[in-house]
Amino acid sequence: MASTKVPLFPAFCDVAKMSNPSSASATNSCAHFQPRSSSRSRDWMTRIKIFLPLCKWNSRFYSMPTKFNPPPPPPSSLLLVSSSSSSSSPVLYSDVAPSARRYKLLPPPPLRTHENVTESSDDISLLNDRILREHGKRDSSSPRPPVMDTKEADKYIQQVKEQQLRGLQKLKGDVTNKNWKDGVFSYKVDPYTLCPGDYVVHKKVGIGRFVSIKFDLPKLKHPNTYNTDHNPQLPTEYVYIEYADGMAKLPVKQASRMLYRYNLPNETKKPRALSKLSDPSAWERRRVKGKVAVQKMVVDLMELYIHRLKQRRPPYPKMHAIAEFASHFPYKPTPDQMQAIIDVEKDLTEKENPMDRLICGDVGFGKTEVALRAIFCVVSAGKQAMVLAPTIVLAKQHYDVISDRFSRYPDIKVGLLSRFQSKSEKEEYVHMIKHGHLDITVGTHSLLGNRVVYNNLGLLVVDEEQRFGVKQKEKIASFKTSVDVLTLSATPIPRTLYLALTGFRDASLISTPPPERVPIRTHLSSYSKVKVVSAIKYELDRDGQVFYVLPRIKGLEEVMEFLEESFPEVEIAIAHGKVIHCLKWSARSMTTSLCVGKIQNYKVPNHYQYSKQLEDTMARFALGEIKILICTNIVESGLDIQNANTIIIQDVQQFGLAQLYQLRGRVGRADKEAHAHLFYADKSLLSDQALERLTALEECRDLGQGFQLAERDMAIRGFGNIFGEQQTGDVGNVGIDLFFEMLFESLSKVDEHRVISVPYQSVQLDLNINPYLPSEYINYLDNPMEVISEAEKAARQDIWSLMQFTESLRRQYGKEPYSMEILLKKLYVKRMAADLGITRIYSSGKIVGMKSNMSRKVFKLIIDSVASDIHCNSLVFENGLIKAELLLELPREQLLNWIFQCLAELYASLPALIKY
Numbered sequence: 001m002a003s004t005k006v007p008l009f010p011a012f013c014d015v016a017k018m019s020n021p022s023s024a025s026a027t028n029s030c031a032h033f034q035p036r037s038s039s040r041s042r043d044w045m046t047r048i049k050i051f052l053p054l055c056k057w058n059s060r061f062y063s064m065p066t067k068f069n070p071p072p073p074p075p076s077s078l079l080l081v082s083s084s085s086s087s088s089s090p091v092l093y094s095d096v097a098p099s100a101r102r103y104k105l106l107p108p109p110p111l112r113t114h115e116n117v118t119e120s121s122d123d124i125s126l127l128n129d130r131i132l133r134e135h136g137k138r139d140s141s142s143p144r145p146p147v148m149d150t151k152e153a154d155k156y157i158q159q160v161k162e163q164q165l166r167g168l169q170k171l172k173g174d175v176t177n178k179n180w181k182d183g184v185f186s187y188k189v190d191p192y193t194l195c196p197g198d199y200v201v202h203k204k205v206g207i208g209r210f211v212s213i214k215f216d217l218p219k220l221k222h223p224n225t226y227n228t229d230h231n232p233q234l235p236t237e238y239v240y241i242e243y244a245d246g247m248a249k250l251p252v253k254q255a256s257r258m259l260y261r262y263n264l265p266n267e268t269k270k271p272r273a274l275s276k277l278s279d280p281s282a283w284e285r286r287r288v289k290g291k292v293a294v295q296k297m298v299v300d301l302m303e304l305y306i307h308r309l310k311q312r313r314p315p316y317p318k319m320h321a322i323a324e325f326a327s328h329f330p331y332k333p334t335p336d337q338m339q340a341i342i343d344v345e346k347d348l349t350e351k352e353n354p355m356d357r358l359i360c361g362d363v364g365f366g367k368t369e370v371a372l373r374a375i376f377c378v379v380s381a382g383k384q385a386m387v388l389a390p391t392i393v394l395a396k397q398h399y400d401v402i403s404d405r406f407s408r409y410p411d412i413k414v415g416l417l418s419r420f421q422s423k424s425e426k427e428e429y430v431h432m433i434k435h436g437h438l439d440i441t442v443g444t445h446s447l448l449g450n451r452v453v454y455n456n457l458g459l460l461v462v463d464e465e466q467r468f469g470v471k472q473k474e475k476i477a478s479f480k481t482s483v484d485v486l487t488l489s490a491t492p493i494p495r496t497l498y499l500a501l502t503g504f505r506d507a508s509l510i511s512t513p514p515p516e517r518v519p520i521r522t523h524l525s526s527y528s529k530v531k532v533v534s535a536i537k538y539e540l541d542r543d544g545q546v547f548y549v550l551p552r553i554k555g556l557e558e559v560m561e562f563l564e565e566s567f568p569e570v571e572i573a574i575a576h577g578k579v580i581h582c583l584k585w586s587a588r589s590m591t592t593s594l595c596v597g598k599i600q601n602y603k604v605p606n607h608y609q610y611s612k613q614l615e616d617t618m619a620r621f622a623l624g625e626i627k628i629l630i631c632t633n634i635v636e637s638g639l640d641i642q643n644a645n646t647i648i649i650q651d652v653q654q655f656g657l658a659q660l661y662q663l664r665g666r667v668g669r670a671d672k673e674a675h676a677h678l679f680y681a682d683k684s685l686l687s688d689q690a691l692e693r694l695t696a697l698e699e700c701r702d703l704g705q706g707f708q709l710a711e712r713d714m715a716i717r718g719f720g721n722i723f724g725e726q727q728t729g730d731v732g733n734v735g736i737d738l739f740f741e742m743l744f745e746s747l748s749k750v751d752e753h754r755v756i757s758v759p760y761q762s763v764q765l766d767l768n769i770n771p772y773l774p775s776e777y778i779n780y781l782d783n784p785m786e787v788i789s790e791a792e793k794a795a796r797q798d799i800w801s802l803m804q805f806t807e808s809l810r811r812q813y814g815k816e817p818y819s820m821e822i823l824l825k826k827l828y829v830k831r832m833a834a835d836l837g838i839t840r841i842y843s844s845g846k847i848v849g850m851k852s853n854m855s856r857k858v859f860k861l862i863i864d865s866v867a868s869d870i871h872c873n874s875l876v877f878e879n880g881l882i883k884a885e886l887l888l889e890l891p892r893e894q895l896l897n898w899i900f901q902c903l904a905e906l907y908a909s910l911p912a913l914i915k916y
């Protein structure tokens, strides 16, 4: 939603504070208001007192929690009349001249944000809070795309749809895929593959625990009839599932049609609760919630994608020089690698909208080369490129690889910027970047700081985006609309998901390893110094190098001592990502040339010195001078040292599977057989789950097999790459497989979930409500005509502007009187109706009718996702008309309240719909 600010009126009064200084809201909103003089405030109080007796007829007026509580209007004081029923531009008539401006002008107060929402008592506040929350949620994950013209949107949606169909078609054509059943992609589980205790999800009943499959005699449907499905004489196989309030038994055939796994294989995460057989509606609500969450994800994705398609930049020129650049790659690209290179080249040289492509491939499968070619294409066209890495070690490695590859092009300048640099060094780089003297900048998140301003940025390469923090991801997202972005990730996306997503997200998969790769041998056992020494000795004997990884910095020192004793002649070093302000650790963070005896003279290094040491350590390890590197997971991603082919991981249980998978990928990056030794401290301390997962990792020996294992296990994390991380929590509601199925369904039907909004002006509100504004309120307002016209203008713009308008109004003048509230509600009703595609609202007796352009499917989806049943139970959909029959005919203003609340409920489901 566009966050356009409605011009605020000058804040000038302190009435609320004076009349009710202790009110909580006064503290919140009016604390900065200053009365100009006490005599004037007394004057105001006197005027209120005079009018008080007149107000008694309107008890509702008094019961409102208002800061500003002026008297009700004498009937003639001000009448707001709609100039026509289709336009709510009101005409003002006032019998009281606006009073002199009596209050001091102060700057407008800050707007409420979703963090500081406090007052939420009336309908409008509640709705505003909801809009704020929704905006906050969406804003944190992605910038809100601006409104798009319906016809233009049609074109893009069609384009996305066609591409996506091609993806699904490919999936169908994939004969090896067992998930296609009867032309539909299915994630249902084969009951025979279940183990007792596995959590399962029955689509109709909910979450239960698989007990067993047993033979039993089938029940007769009726005592006098034979069961046509099963011969009553013969026992049939049944699946037994335990629920919260009993045991269910299902014929195997039915179970294979209805059951899903709740968890990933090898995962034993407990669901919050088992479902009840006696209460299927609770499960139904949960399922609908899950469906709507999935829907929201897909719609967000779709909207962002469409928004990006709308951005324009001229395609980069196709250059012959790229062939020369490519010829310096020492290997023949693998087919997948080549495809990824072609995909990126097409994005850059054939498309007119900025690229946002994900290169997803197993560790060490050659993603860097794809990025290098993209960088070449962009910088040779005179633009700058930025390469972002999650760690300084990886940034340095990228810097080395890039510098090496571009060394033949002296005009192309490459620089490394990191938080560990000295201030002057940094300043120099920042200056060079700003003036276009640096073509390729490599660095960590420090590149995202506001001080780094580019002269002509064309490409952003992000390595392992998931390892950046929320704020940094937001910053990265903000680049996506203006520059080409290439994201590299070793977190696998299941091929099926990838294909289904074709059309929504540009991604290239590299799933084939370079040809000479040999599978890594993984050994899992309890820790033993003897085993460690033997593993290291084996590697050193073949002239290789060793990574020794621990989960914490504490402990590196101890290992150092032990290894120095065992291998006194060997160069050993420590590397980790932090400067530790403790003499002992800092000293040991130096390379091994520093012996214990020198520690006394050693000064704690600052960031700059530490970075130099780390850089030096890593460089010497890369050159093969250091043979054993004792480190934390600072080496987790991307590090590429071909001669290091043994990795020892101590206290393996403290790492996540994804981390282990990455760490293991540090070795076996050339043609030598590599070994990964995973050591746990004490088997008895390992949970069954941890042991099972580690065993699975050990068993996946073949190349690509590990990828398959990780593919499912990390599918959820893979979602993070595509949808944003917060949504992954929604999986827990319905279990992974049903979630996948819903996702597939939703992806393939995305165009059916479309609400086409109508222009605000075209909404006809035939309710004949024309509220009077009290003259006191009119006098109180600085410029009433302007207030009313600003309100209209905000409503015409969008709901966000209207929300900002009411918030400002209330902050400056206090809570409005009832008639003003009615006026605002009219505007809200019209605005929400326009967004929902409702063109006319009318009432006739007890019937409320809303003429809409939405389809029955969309109506159903909206109704399904509405949290409160109060309004929606009464709504039906007939031939483009949303209809409700109320229990009794309501007075007009109450009717407006009912419609306001009803639309606010419907409006809440809009995020799950495409709104063009």
Ligand SMILES: Nc1ncnc2c1ncn2[C@@H]1O[C@H](COP(=O)(O)OP(=O)(O)OP(=O)(O)O)[C@@H](O)[C@H]1O
Residues within 6 Å of the ligand: 331, 332, 333, 334, 337, 361, 362, 363, 364, 365, 366, 367, 368, 369, 489, 490, 514, 515, 637, 638, 639, 640, 642, 665, 669
């Ligand atoms: N087609 C190829 N044939 C042989 N070796 C290759 C090929 N492509 C890349 N390599 C080499 O494989 C090693 C790993 O490649 P690269 O660093 O690009 O992997 P990556 O996919 O980025 O891995 P990670 O996810 O760990 O960062 C490098 O030494 C690289 O030179």
